Amino acid sequence: MNPISLNELHVEHPAFGKMLDDLIRDAGGPGFIWQLAVLAACLAVAWPLARLIVKRLEARYAGSSFSLRFAAASLERAMFPLFGWLLVMGARFGLEPMMSISVLRLALVPLSGITFLYFAFYILRRVMSGNDQLRGMLLLVEKVLTTLVWAAMALYVLGLLWDVVNWMDDIRFSLGGKQKISLADTLVAVVWILVTVLVAMWFGSWLEERLMRSTGLDSNLKVVLTRISKALLLLVSLLLSLSLVGIDLTVLSVFGGALGVGLGLGLQKIASNYISGFIILLDRSVKLGDQITVDKYTGIVSQIRTRYTVVRNGDGETLVPNEQLVAQAVQNHSFSNTHVRVATRVQADYAADPEMVLALLVEAAQDIPRLMPQPGPSAFLVLFGDNGIEYELAGYIADPQNGKLGVQSAMNRAIWRKFREHGISIPxxxxxxxxxxxxxxxxxxxxxxxxxxxxxxxxxxxxxxxx
Structure with a gap:
């Protein structure tokens, strides 16, 4: 009995696509070995090229923030499959007229899929890792995207991808009366919307990074430009994605008018806070780093968000609605000067010489590190109390974002030591x-x-x- 060759064993199976059929047919032949050698050579050349680009990327992002370095890690991992895909693609088209290329065609599928995944991770991380509210969703989105891409690659290799697409195209449901839309169209629309929105958000993050590093713009103006640019980019991306999937934008006019009326009536406070945030940023009444007192809250302005302003103090962070900063009286301790006054009061016995007490108070403040030498600390006789004379020691600090309580504590301890050294009692x-x-x-x-x-x-x- 003659031995059965691989070609004789090959049976056309409906689950096997042409890619696997060609691979099984070529297995064991001399062309198969040559394809493996070409594939190994392409990957061997791709590795040093990828390492060269990775080193440049590492040097570029070495001093950047964590979110940028986290995103750059995905970009670095994409270099090897990217160069491998380019070299294998070139080898495929170069060898196709001379020999079978089933191995190279199969290798292009995972190389292109992995390259796409890492570039998608780079964009997702640039957009989501810098936002505390979206960072928790990043891992879930990456897992879902990885599963979908690998499933699509498996279906493509098996030759079932277009069968699945045709099956989804046959599933239709009505949308707005007589108009019907298929499941495939819906998925394509979702993909286009996600892609355009992610690209717009990535470009907005890139623009924000450039604006924040600019030294010629005011901090409030940077925030305003960043927010306006992000809002415009998001709006343009949504309109573009709807146009790409074939939705007529004129049909949205009536819906948009009704939605605008509903939002105007139901979301008055949110709209008021949103507009108040832009007013605060434009008129520069409150800036990042200012120390303010609004209602019963005193602290440093650390963030000016869309709906609220974050005021940080020793007790934590307080979220003050932007409308409150516009409609109520706000005491801005840093409005005309970035130096913030820190004061403490103490009583001394009537037997103590007031001139000596004033001199000792000023002397006690000289050893406190955060107090500014110019303008220097000063002491005042405030009033004659029932039990003693009340004095005030005051100075200025240039870093109010670090809080005032530590400086006040240091002033009180210094006053206590000076009074004990000179026999002055606190009544x-x-x-x-x-x-x-x-x-x-x-x-x-x-x-x-x-x-x-x-x-x-x-x-x-x-x-x-x-x-």
Whole structure:
């Protein structure tokens, strides 16, 4: 019995596409070995080329933020399959007139799919990793995209991809009366919308990065330009995607008018906060880094968002609606000067010389690191109190974003040390209690005949020895 060759064993199977049929037919022949050698050579050349580009990318993003370096990692991983795909593609077209290329055609599928995945990851990470609200969705989106791409590659290799597309095209449902739309059209529309939106968001992130690094623009103007550009890019991408999938934009006019009326009535507060945010940024009444007091909240403005402004202080971060910053009185401690005044008050005994106390207060403030030398700290006699003379020590700091409480604590500790070194006491409340009327006995058990003989000094709020 003659041995059966591979070609004789090959059976046309409906689940096998032409790509696998050609591969099985060529397996074992001399052309198959040559194709494997060409594929290995292309990948061997692609590796050093990819490493050369990766080193340049690493040097470029070395000092960038975490989100940029995280996105650049995907771009670096895309270099090897990209160069491999280009070289294998060139070898395929060069060898196609001379020999079978089934191995090269099959290798192009995973190389192109992996290249697409890493470039998609790069765009997703540039868009989503810099946004705290979207960062949690990034891993899920990458997993879903990976599953879809690998499933599409498997169906393509098996020759079933177009069968699945035709099957989805046969599934139709009505949309707005007589108009029918297929499942395939719906998926294509979703893909186009996602692609255009992601590209617009990526370009918006790139533009934001360039604007924020500009030194000739005001910080508020940078934020305004960034928000306007992102909103316009998103609007253009949505309109473009709808046009690409064949949706007539004129049919959206009535729907858009009704939607606008509904939004105007139901989302008044959101619209008011949104517009107030632009007003704040344009009139520069509140800027990033300013120390403000609004209502009962005092802190440093760390972010000016679409709906709210983030005010950070020692207790955490407070989200103040933008409308509140426009409609209510706001005390901006940094409006005309970036230097913020820090003050603390203390009482000294009446026996202490006020001139000496004032000099000691100024001297105590000289050793506090964050207090500015110009304008230097100053001390004031504020008032004559019931128990002592009240003084105020004040100075200025240039970094209000780091808070004032630490500086005030350092000032109080320095005052305490100076007062102890020079024997100056900080008085506590003193009260006299007079007992009116007759009493039976005094504190030692003896009789008291006159109310004027009963006198008690309370030296402290917690009480002391009676005399």
């Amino acid at each position: 506590y409340p003193q009260r006299e209690v007079r007992v009116l009327g007759k009493v039976e006995a005094d504190g030692n058990g003896g009789p008291i005949k006159d109310a004027q003989e009963a006198r008690i000094d309370l030296p402290g709020a917690l009480g002391g020895s009676a005399s």
